[in-house]
Amino acid sequence: NAGVTQTPKFRVLKTGQSMTLLCAQDMNHEYMYWYRQDPGMGLRLIHYSVGEGTTAKGEVPDGYNVSRLKKQNFLLGLESAAPSQTSVYFCASSYSGGVGQFFGPGTRLTVL
Amino acid sequence: AQSVTQPDIHITVSEGASLELRCNYSYGATPYLFWYVQSPGQGLQLLLKYFSGDTLVQGIKGFEAEFKRSQSSFNLRKPSVHWSDAAEYFCAVGANDYKLSFGAGTTVTVRA
Secondary structure, three states: OOOEEEEOOEEEEOOOOOEEEEEEEOOOOOEEEEEEEOOOOOEEEEEEEOOOOOOEEOOOOOOOEEEOOOOOEEEEEEOOOOHHHOEEEEEEEEOOOOOOOEEOOOEEEEEO | OOEEEOOOOEEEEEOOOOEEEOOEEEOOOOOEEEEEEEOOOOOEEEEEEEOOOOOEEEOHHHOEEEEEHHHOEEEEEEOOOOHHHOEEEEEEEEOOOOOOEEOOOEEEEEEO
């Protein structure tokens, strides 16, 4: 099993460009999440999904959109990138019931 | 609102010495509590979790944590640190195992 994978690993964008980050999991998890990690701030939840076809806002959703068309995939979109979105983005997935979240390796995004 | 405080930004410990990382949380009821470890350039790996039962929980890699409701704490401990334990450690709290709030993290340096 690959676990949670993220594509791409690195990306550099110019201000105003758009892009989509892909997260895939092969553990049949119901729940999936997108976080951003910034120095000294830990991880902050951007959006999450509790099942195929559902999404919900997390702590810092502005400037991002998500889609969960298939159970195994969770996409994070930036429609018009801003320098403030320079960060490391992590995807995670889990079952319900307190077993904890499984994280992907991260995507390092730089917006110039 | 739920929140987590990790008072120590950086801890340096000698190899073979004991380690304790502090975590204080704010939450109204009995929370779900987690400790994660992040090695450089990697995603987060779950060390251990608590949501009910015995307040002393054992995790992977020889770590344990104790839930103290009266002190709103969930401190992580390891009796004897190995050089491979050098990493960043995150405490997280939530009403369930999604919509977690993460602390800012504690970086552990292990000296020979």
